[in-house]
Amino acid sequence: xxxxxxxxxxxxxxxxxxxxxxxxxxxxxxxxxxxxxxxxxxxxxxxxxxxxxxxxxxxxxxxxxxxxxxxxxxxxxxxxxxxxxxxxxxxxxxxxxxxxxxxxxxxxxxxxxxxxxxxxxxxxxxxxxxxxxxxxxxxxxxxxxxxxxxxxxxxxxxxxxxxxxxxxxxxxxxxx
Numbered sequence: 001x002x003x004x005x006x007x008x009x010x011x012x013x014x015x016x017x018x019x020x021x022x023x024x025x026x027x028x029x030x031x032x033x034x035x036x037x038x039x040x041x042x043x044x045x046x047x048x049x050x051x052x053x054x055x056x057x058x059x060x061x062x063x064x065x066x067x068x069x070x071x072x073x074x075x076x077x078x079x080x081x082x083x084x085x086x087x088x089x090x091x092x093x094x095x096x097x098x099x100x101x102x103x104x105x106x107x108x109x110x111x112x113x114x115x116x117x118x119x120x121x122x123x124x125x126x127x128x129x130x131x132x133x134x135x136x137x138x139x140x141x142x143x144x145x146x147x148x149x150x151x152x153x154x155x156x157x158x159x160x161x162x163x164x165x166x167x168x169x170x171x172x173x174x175x176x
Contacts, residue, residue, distance in 0.1 A: 008110055009103065010063050016102055020055055023098040027091065047081055054078035058099070062130055075134070076141055083145035092142055096135045100128055 009016070042049035054074040061071035082092040107124060165171050 012106055012110065013059055013063060016106055017055060017059055019102050020099055021052065024051055024055065024095045027094065050077050050081050062127065075138060079138055079141040080145050083142055083149060089139065089142055093135060093138050096131060096138055100131050
């Protein structure tokens with residue numbers, strides 16, 4: 001971004017974070033989001049903490065180019081949370097699209113009219129490209145997590161079926 005514009009986004013990081021966090025919470029049922037909004041204790045409210053940590057680390061990574069590993073770890077934790085909620089891929093990952101919309105709106109509302117628009121547009125595209133790449137990585141993580149959930153479910157069904165068959169004496173011993 002143009003140095004003045006990226007600084008403005010950095011200065012407005014808390015406002016962007018708050019709007020993004022609220023947009024994410026809006027994708028959950030009302031009883032969950034009410035608690036996640038106010039419960040700040042990571043032990044009493046682990047889901048809310050995971051969401052807060054991931055959104056904060058993603059913003060820091062995008063706006064301040066902070067540690068990618070820290071951001072990826074919190075992104076994975078957040079995607080795992082979304083994966084076990086049995087959301088469709090588009091619903092599970094829409095939070096990344098929310099961020100693009102929020103940043104665009106923020107830039108539009110807080111950019112001085114004297115800014116060189118071609119430069120601003122070019123720099124905004126660079127930021128949006130980083131967000132798009134993040135979306136692709138998030139999709140890979142989500143697909144991997146859903147695969148693991150399905151494997152766990154299949155193994156549980158197998159275990160239960162085997163137990164029922166054994167209990168009902170419907171299994172015969174296999175000769176060596």
